[in-house]
Amino acid sequence: MTPTTDRTARPPIETVAELLDELDDRPELAVYADLRVDVDGRTLSVVGYDDVVAIDVPSLPAALSLWRRLPVDPMDxxxxxxxxxLTAELRVRGVPVARLGDDATPSSLARRLGLGPVELVPDGVVLAVTRRRG
Structure with a gap:
């Protein structure tokens, strides 16, 4: 038995614009995950619940290092x-410091700092800098 499909063969997606066009008519995603990931000797926690994916890192320098090493442009x-x-939320020891995506309101400070279309959470950044590990 040979499966049939209504899809026609299309060339591979090569640009973000093509990807966005392809995703335009699809329903929104929900993500459910609970992962531990080691990056450069640091353990990160990735938790997905419904429309938010939270990445928790051990320190603010680790968060900045992770941001600088993103494999894609922040605008994309x-x-x-x-x-x-979907919204990605960057946390430092459980405290939200930045958001990117659907539920993020980009801040002018983030753009001036060269972080792109990011919503900074000022109280979270202050807590991340001043809060001691317990």
Whole structure:
């Protein structure tokens, strides 16, 4: 038995614009995950619940290092996340410091700092800098 499909063969997606066009008519995503990931000797926690994916790192320098090493441009990441109804939230020891995607309101401070379309959580950044590990 040979499966049949209504899809026609299309060339592979090569740009973010093509990806956004492809995702435009699809329903929003929900993500459920509970992962531990080691990056450069640091253990990160990735938890997905419904439309938020939270990445928890051990320190503010680890968060900045992770941000600088993103494999995609922040504008592209924000656009793709928003197009599928997802928000990525960066946390330092459980405290939200930044958001990117559908539920993020980009701040002018983040743009001036060269962080792109990010919503900074000022209280979270202050807590991340001043809070001691217990």
């Amino acid at each position: 990441a924000a656009a793709v996340l928003a197009s599928v109804g």
